[in-house]
Amino acid sequence: MSRVSLSKTSLAKQNQALRTYERFLPSLDLKRRQLMAERAKEVAAQQQTRQRIAALRERVRETLPMLANTEVPLDDLVRLRGLRLGEENVLGARLPRLEEIDIQLADYGLLGKPHWVDTLVELLAEMLRLRVEEDLHDQRIAVLDAAVRKVTQRVNLFDKVLIPRTRDNIKRIRVYLSDAERAAIVRSKIAKNKRLRESLA
Template identity: 60%
Template structure:
């Protein structure tokens, strides 16, 4: 760290720096609060999707108890072909956004499978889409938590390190300048008194 110069120019520089820090701190703190609110929303949405999946699973168990019959081939009725993603920018944090999930329903003979397979295929399609949404929401939460952590570190840096250090530097410079002025006044009085004594002698 550079040695602090105890001069008026250094005082001006430190004062400007303090003003800059104090101007940026509220904006950083606001950003942190907004990111925390977005994280809370994302967590609530993640919980909602999870609850919807649980409810759908329970509904399938209740309405389709015949799924316990392992003799009916149900594999491959619904497949996830792809996911279309976009991007959303929230307070400088790029978050993935689900534009759509491409599901493929395999053809099956209506006469060769029981009538309830249609309802099962619909439920599985909804479940697959919910799973995609849940994975995406977990990623959004992860990115928002990282952003909150980073902004909180910056806020702490300003609040606990930079601003107090700059204030201490300003105080130190002011004390040194005041002491220097006092010393100069005392020296001038001593010199004036010495000249007066020499003039009288």
């Protein structure tokens, strides 16, 4: 920390700095609260996706008990061929956004597989989409966590370090200037009294 000069110029600079810090602090705190609200929305969306995954699992368990039959080959029926992600700016945080998902369904003979495989393929494709959404929620929450952490550090820097330090500096400079002014007045009176005594002598 650099030493603050105890002068009127320094006092003016410190007052200006304090006004600037106090002007920026509310907007930083608002941004932090907005980011936290966005994070809460994302967590809620993630929970919804997880509930849909759990409901889909339950649906498979109830409607397709024949999956226990290991004699029917079910490998590679559904495959994620690719996905395209975009980006959205939310309060300065660049969040990934799913723009397109390409799911490949295997070609299989309708007579070579049991009738329930069609339903299974649809459910597997839906599960794959939900899994991609869940991963995306994880990524978005991680980016929002980092943004909240960064803004919180800035809020704490302003609130707990810069503003109190600047107020202390202003107080110290004012005390010094007040003492210096008092000392100057006292010196002036002493000098005046000395001149008066010398003129009378």
